[in-house]
Amino acid sequence: MRKIPLNLFGTAFGTAGLGGTWLTAAAQGYAPTAVGIVLLAVAAVLWAVVLGCYGTYAIRQNALVKDLVDPIGGPFAALALITPMLIAGQTLPRPAATVIVDVFATLIVLHGSWFTGQLIYAGMDFDQLHPGYFLPSAAGGFVAAASAATVGQHEFGVLLLGFGIISWLILGSLILGRLVFRPPLPDPLIPTIAIEVAPAAVASLAYFTLFGDRVDTVAALLGGYGLLMVLAQLRLLPRYARLRFAPSFWAFTFAWAGVATAALHWLGWERPVGQGLWTCLVLAAITTLVAAIAVRTVLGLLRGTLLPRAVLPVDTVRPTVGSVG
Template sequence: MPRLRPNLFGVPFGLAGLAACWSAAGAVVPVPSAVASVLWAVTALVWLVVLVPYAGQVLRERRLGAELTDPTFGPFTAVPVMLVMLLSGALAAWSRPAGVAVFAVGLVLTVLVGGYLTGQWIISDLQLAQWHPGYFLPTVGGGLIAANVAARLGLDRLAPVMLGYGVVCWLVLGSIILARLFTQPTLPLKLRPTLAIELAPPAVAGNAWFAMHGDLADQVGAMIAGYGLLMLLVQLRLVPVFRQVPFGPGSWAYAFSYLQAVTLTLHWLAAERVPGRVPLTWLAVVVATGGVVLLVAFTARGLVRGTFPPREPVEEPASTARVEVVARA
């Protein structure tokens, strides 16, 4: 069995982004609510399909500590608990008490993982070249997603607390990550899709701001959108870089970030009552859905061919290795 890595949770994370996009479209066009509901259900199913074998392998090999402290994959360990928060928002549409309870669990786990990883980064001997945009996920992504869901659940005091949590972490980590990208060698090939995550903080922050204040445009939202525009232009410049990367689990890094940007665009279309916003909304969700369908098709092909996830040999436990050495001797 291939070694499973936490970046596999990028698959349900991307599907959650598509579900959120369809949910936001409902504020502009008469979209059947069943579409978003089905997408959230598929997201929950895929989350479980990834979680069960991943958690089983990690526990069986007793490598939870190694997963959390891994300088490459460690930040992705926050994604499965962030998904709990996202799914709780969908669950609240059916039962608010259940949604709030699930959100509380996801929030606590997200903050605990974020706190542990932040402490780990402080005490570990991390080199600047080891940083990548995935380091935004545990605290920046976790805080901003928590603010969004809390606002939609009516937790008006908690939402700004988590917005501040996410924004301050964005300012701190963003300076480190951009310094790394500006001054250090180019990211390794398979990590280059994480450059798409640079678009996520302004997009997720903008969506959280709209969730907190309704579809009302204001100066703060416009400021966030301004930085988002810069990061969107950066993504266009990086297209030739992305085209060099072979498809793999890391390719799903594009999905959530870009879909959050589409969702933010839909909120602005509604807030500004842009002429032609109805056809523009349909165009946006169709293109977004097509992009995810393409990722799903490549993933399915990889599963059939046995190349997704990549075949990384699982290391044998140290005790087993010692027994074999003694036997050979």
Template sequence: MAKLGRVPPNVFSASFGLAGLAEVWAFGERYGITPAGVTDALMILAAAVWLVSCVLYFARWRDVRADLLDNIGAPFISVALIVPMLIAALGLEPHAHDAAVVLVDVFIVLTILYGGVLTGQWIYAALDPAKIHPGFFLPTVAGGLVASAAATNVGQRRLGEFMFGLGLICWLVLGSIIMNRLFVSPVLPPPLFPTLAIEVAPAPVASIAYFALNGFRIDVFAAILAGYGVLLVVAQVRFLPAYLRLTFSPAFWAFTFAYAAVAAAALIWINMGRPTGHFALSWLVIGAITLLVGGVFLRTLVAVARGRYLPPRPTPPPTVSRTA
């Protein structure tokens, strides 16, 4: 532990991306495309990475306290509360329903509490517009919408509706604030630039939650969500040159869950619409997102092995002794 670099709050993004990939494979299994067992394996891996991340991050309370007071870092801590809901609802529920319900409910309560505290802080304290970034979606928008799907998946439909409302309204409010910052202020600095990928996430995550609530039917509202989602995916093309110039860091995991949510929503649409070649299209989607997440995972292992994954701790200034 002494030689470990500073563990940033976005360390939880790795387990989030792996859980998102597991969700894609779960939908593939649901539609008879992918073999059984892959989802469980990915969920176990996501749970293991989440647990290691928790040990590494929360072991240093001084850093945690500093992140909680930092408008840039605080939103990422919420991912530690979101990931267990995904794992419980998709990985644990088929094997231990009661345990899955308890875990989902506990982390929904924690998500509401943390999201509420941050919302109050953003309203009450002076917020520097330059520090606003798409990661602000995580505590309430991602938290609310993932919680909605998780609650519905474990049989708590009314709670799912409650959390869908929380996530949807927060998306509308925060989306306008974040877009205003991105449109009229200077571009995000390189360390935060990968968070632009999070812009694509709310629409597909809302779509997944909505499909869970409406019994996986395509209707007007589902089409509205998909339309906005497609727009934001196309907008990402403009960022590719800047993405390719970035130096690898834990922030790269921001790409994984965002695009995993897009892949999962696309998979649902493909298999409900069943266009010509839908089976091949489904595998194309699954293969592409697996390559993306797998590539980031392997790159992470290389960086960890070389001791270059976590940012180094700042060197304290030398102590100057006084002489009489």
């Protein structure tokens, strides 16, 4: 039986992020709405398929608890809770969307809080820290905030925004310190460094959704930090280019889809000369990235090289980078 890593939920999250980028461009009059809706529908199918596959694997291998407390792969469980909010808030009628957003926002708050408590209770090796730790509380809080605002729950959205911001401030310095001062991440975790661009971008999207599409002081501050993280990625391109493809590459998709969507909001506010051209370039770049990773994923599935074989019996050895694909 093949191991189903929790980061495989990134396929649905990245596709949903791309759908959101297309819908943002559509709202500005530069793309057909149907493309975004189709991408979000595909994301919903992917989420359901991965959930079914992971559920089957977890039951047969008795792996759920082990995966949740795994210091390497555990943070990626948040992807299963974040994605439905992102899809429902942008596609479903208000009553149904509100129910789904409220349920999964509550779950992500509980999961993020439990995960934080687990870190305090169980302790961890500092070298096991990686940017995926942004997902349970920071990214989860920001997506939940934007989703709550989308269904008309402004105060709940502000609460969730605070949940995400404080988590980001605390984790950001820890994660960056680990990346700078400790040994390099192992190859399977290198793609998670792309997640460094996500918090500022997703926080910006939550802020725009809650308080309107205007670039004020807060939005500019978020944009400035986001710009730093985006440009810092250029130095990492040679390292990324040497990596062997794995499911962890989907970290590039949901991180950069957030950046692309935030960029479109900025373009919509600033309205520079050639806005339509800039919008098309952003859409082309992020769509090409996601499509390329999707093609490599399908090829890996067909060749049987995408997922590792599950190890039997499930033991209690110290978790390693084998927790992610």
